Amino acid sequence: MTEFTRRTMVKGGTAFAAAAALTGPALLDWAKAWAQAAPWKAEKGAKINLMRWRRFVPAEDEAFLKMIAAFKAATGVEVIVTNESFEDIQPKASVVANTGQGLDMVWGLYSLPHLFPAKCMDMTDVANYLGKKYGGWTASAEMYGKSGNKWIGIPVATTGGLMNYRISSMEKAGFKEFPKDTAAFLELCKALKKNNTPAGFALGHASGDANTWLHWALWAHGGNLVDKNDKVVINSPETVKALEYVKALYETFIPGTASWNDSSNNKIFVAGDLHLTSNGISIYVAAQKDNKPVADDMNHAYMPVGPVGKPTELHLAFPILTFNFTKAPQACKALSAFMLEAENFNPWIAAAQGYLSHFLNDYDKNPVWTADPKRTPYRDVSKRTLTPGGQGSLGEKAAAAIADFVVFDMFANYATGREDAKGAIAVAERQAKRIYR
Numbered sequence: 001m002t003e004f005t006r007r008t009m010v011k012g013g014t015a016f017a018a019a020a021a022l023t024g025p026a027l028l029d030w031a032k033a034w035a036q037a038a039p040w041k042a043e044k045g046a047k048i049n050l051m052r053w054r055r056f057v058p059a060e061d062e063a064f065l066k067m068i069a070a071f072k073a074a075t076g077v078e079v080i081v082t083n084e085s086f087e088d089i090q091p092k093a094s095v096v097a098n099t100g101q102g103l104d105m106v107w108g109l110y111s112l113p114h115l116f117p118a119k120c121m122d123m124t125d126v127a128n129y130l131g132k133k134y135g136g137w138t139a140s141a142e143m144y145g146k147s148g149n150k151w152i153g154i155p156v157a158t159t160g161g162l163m164n165y166r167i168s169s170m171e172k173a174g175f176k177e178f179p180k181d182t183a184a185f186l187e188l189c190k191a192l193k194k195n196n197t198p199a200g201f202a203l204g205h206a207s208g209d210a211n212t213w214l215h216w217a218l219w220a221h222g223g224n225l226v227d228k229n230d231k232v233v234i235n236s237p238e239t240v241k242a243l244e245y246v247k248a249l250y251e252t253f254i255p256g257t258a259s260w261n262d263s264s265n266n267k268i269f270v271a272g273d274l275h276l277t278s279n280g281i282s283i284y285v286a287a288q289k290d291n292k293p294v295a296d297d298m299n300h301a302y303m304p305v306g307p308v309g310k311p312t313e314l315h316l317a318f319p320i321l322t323f324n325f326t327k328a329p330q331a332c333k334a335l336s337a338f339m340l341e342a343e344n345f346n347p348w349i350a351a352a353q354g355y356l357s358h359f360l361n362d363y364d365k366n367p368v369w370t371a372d373p374k375r376t377p378y379r380d381v382s383k384r385t386l387t388p389g390g391q392g393s394l395g396e397k398a399a400a401a402i403a404d405f406v407v408f409d410m411f412a413n414y415a416t417g418r419e420d421a422k423g424a425i426a427v428a429e430r431q432a433k434r435i436y437r
Contacts, residue, residue: 030343031074034044036336047078047327052107054083056282063351077331085206086262092405102324109207110388111144113153113321114399120152121322121329126337127151127355135361138382142315143394153319154336156358159280160381161212162191163301169197169275178301182220185304192275199276200254203412206262208316211402213278214411215314218242219307225407225432226392232432235425243414243421250415257327258416281354281378284428298378315385397436406431
């Protein structure tokens, strides 16, 4: 691989200060030097159609578009970006994978590349380049990015699904610090309801919020959709305990959570009517702008540990894939690497204000994680997260199970009274066995 000079690629700790300074002409000069030295040379007249999830932090989107503009100016590659909701990314990407036309790249959720690994371009050279340069990938990055020994996607970032809570409401409920175990957490939620300062977690088809906290609840009680051999094991006493726990939580929630999407709790929390939820840091970012008293009175905590005795968190990963039928494979590889270079990635995650966390270890050093202690818990989410595969493998089947809301529907059906525990589990078991047959 080509090594950049100190003038074109600042290394080590000074990269963080330099990255923050690279704006306007300086960013363009660096981008041009990068394009000349990069191992991937864009095809003449290349054009990339890229679909990404719709942003929750406007400053992140602005920084992303500046990065895209710099890439275009440096390489001549036109990049057309379309934004879609979390819920629409997977079905639209699946249509493209089946038809072989319409998009070159998708920046999506969870294990999206594993839904159609045969349609994903081999990105091993890009992943190896970035891993070698930036301190290696976290373990979860390798699970999200690789199919066998081949990288089928590049794990760009993750959003932590952590506890967002009002400090004064927690203290009024009788807790000096946020509960570290599930039993105490349930008691907190009961006390919050009693004080008319309720909690609320998404129980609608919210691809991010609902999937993350409900998988946490299942795993925290020892339940699993499949075992290490991908055998369906959802029908278990541990799953029943998890269902009962979630139903007890649901009874303390603010009304309406059964119809929430991924933006519902953000709006209600910032408005001051919700006092505890599971979310990325986007609530805090929005509150700092739109309701400063709420921002000053809130903080973040890791998900409580359940009876299994260890963390069981699932956070929202954002891998980017390139379809192998693209007409601009080298341009797509160049863009994937360009996005994660320090001169781009450091100011980008700084602009995201903690909403995007990294999978490359060197980015632990970014000052965004320590400048405001309320952001610090989000720094390590890619090191703490499990994957949608749970105990099993992360492949097409696990990707299909989370895309089809198998675990989510089981909890929602029981908590809202549509099914008893036996019926809710039976539905999930049938769905899972169809997927894992």
